[in-house]
Amino acid sequence: MSARVAIIGAGIAGVSLARLLLTRLPHLDVTLFEKSRGVGGRMATRYTDGCEFDHGAQFFTVRTTAFESFLEPYQACFQTWEPGVTTLSPVGKPYGRIWFEPHYVGVPRMNSLCRGIMSAPDPLNVRTQQQVQGLSGCPGEWFLEIEGESVGPFNWVVSTAPAPQTAALLGMDLSRVVYAPAFALMVPMDQAQLPLSGAAVIKDSLLEWVAAGSTRPGRGSQASLVAHASGRFSQAHLDAPADQVRDEMIRELEHLGLNGCSRDAAVLHRWRYARVLEPLDEPCLIDSEQRIAGAGDWCIGARVEDAFSSALQLSQQLIPRLNC
Numbered sequence: 001m002s003a004r005v006a007i008i009g010a011g012i013a014g015v016s017l018a019r020l021l022l023t024r025l026p027h028l029d030v031t032l033f034e035k036s037r038g039v040g041g042r043m044a045t046r047y048t049d050g051c052e053f054d055h056g057a058q059f060f061t062v063r064t065t066a067f068e069s070f071l072e073p074y075q076a077c078f079q080t081w082e083p084g085v086t087t088l089s090p091v092g093k094p095y096g097r098i099w100f101e102p103h104y105v106g107v108p109r110m111n112s113l114c115r116g117i118m119s120a121p122d123p124l125n126v127r128t129q130q131q132v133q134g135l136s137g138c139p140g141e142w143f144l145e146i147e148g149e150s151v152g153p154f155n156w157v158v159s160t161a162p163a164p165q166t167a168a169l170l171g172m173d174l175s176r177v178v179y180a181p182a183f184a185l186m187v188p189m190d191q192a193q194l195p196l197s198g199a200a201v202i203k204d205s206l207l208e209w210v211a212a213g214s215t216r217p218g219r220g221s222q223a224s225l226v227a228h229a230s231g232r233f234s235q236a237h238l239d240a241p242a243d244q245v246r247d248e249m250i251r252e253l254e255h256l257g258l259n260g261c262s263r264d265a266a267v268l269h270r271w272r273y274a275r276v277l278e279p280l281d282e283p284c285l286i287d288s289e290q291r292i293a294g295a296g297d298w299c300i301g302a303r304v305e306d307a308f309s310s311a312l313q314l315s316q317q318l319i320p321r322l323n324c
């Protein structure tokens, strides 16, 4: 009988891990459990009032040959994004920035890459809207606790949820992993009034990034802005009322000369675990006795490719253990 593996989380780490395992061990029984309605995790797109916003990861880069070759079959799911990038500051003059490597975005949406990995060459078994609350059972015969039901048994359980959630689920101490939260403000705009034609890195400000959505390849012509607050501001306002945070972010956009954002139309999203500040500094986690494992950006860094690299290294350690 083939081994049964449960993977918690269907962001880039979870779907890549499932695909890598099944490529080498096609008879493995792999199920992904994802608490959201769709896959992608922080490679996210949100719809409000007919407008689409990539409110999480803004782009990804490809620096390793392993990621490059993994992405080869999924070329249709992403494209190079070449916005004009400016540096803005409330206290200094704007100046242009040069990107020295290609920056990619999922097409037509940021989560399209994860959807592509999930679908081809054959569909992965993904169960969405399934929030795993805990584990029961014993090593090799684990059950996932989901809405009062025990789902299983599984020979192995892997969590790709952010480190604090993985720590709670798997009973591991991951307290040395540190995250910064981030507020994302999504603003539908009038094309004629769009104050930014590309993207801007913001300095000396409570904001750190603004991008115009319609400059991204494969998006419609609907004008929109996404602004990200800095980690410091987001941490300090983590539990502040959403209206207050939204108003402060809009005031700061105006301060930077980015006018025309309607307060009523703007929507705020809080990413509690947005960017990894201090990773675990281990490629992945694996406990062969307990038959539990963990992977994700938090093992290595703060980027989409780090999440993939962690999944890749976990797959290389898991395959011999699953194949015996």
Ligand SMILES: Cc1cc2nc3c(=O)[nH]c(=O)nc-3n(C[C@H](O)[C@H](O)[C@H](O)COP(=O)(O)OP(=O)(O)OC[C@H]3O[C@@H](n4cnc5c(N)ncnc54)[C@H](O)[C@@H]3O)c2cc1C
Residues within 6 Å of the ligand: 008, 009, 010, 011, 012, 013, 014, 033, 034, 035, 036, 039, 040, 041, 042, 043, 055, 056, 057, 058, 059, 060, 061, 130, 131, 132, 133, 160, 161, 162, 165, 182, 184, 228, 271, 273, 274, 275, 295, 296, 297, 298, 302, 303, 304, 305, 307
């Ligand atoms: C605002 C923001 C901007 C960013 N910008 C960039 C950028 O420009 N470039 C870049 O490379 N990276 C960027 N990142 C980081 C990048 O998004 C992440 O590094 C990467 O997406 C992490 O992938 P992952 O699979 O490890 O985790 P995630 O994408 O977080 O996936 C984990 C999944 O686990 C699910 N989950 C959690 N708990 C449970 C549970 N109990 N049961 C079931 N499912 C669960 C979650 O819903 C999620 O789908 C940004 C992130 C944010 C938030």
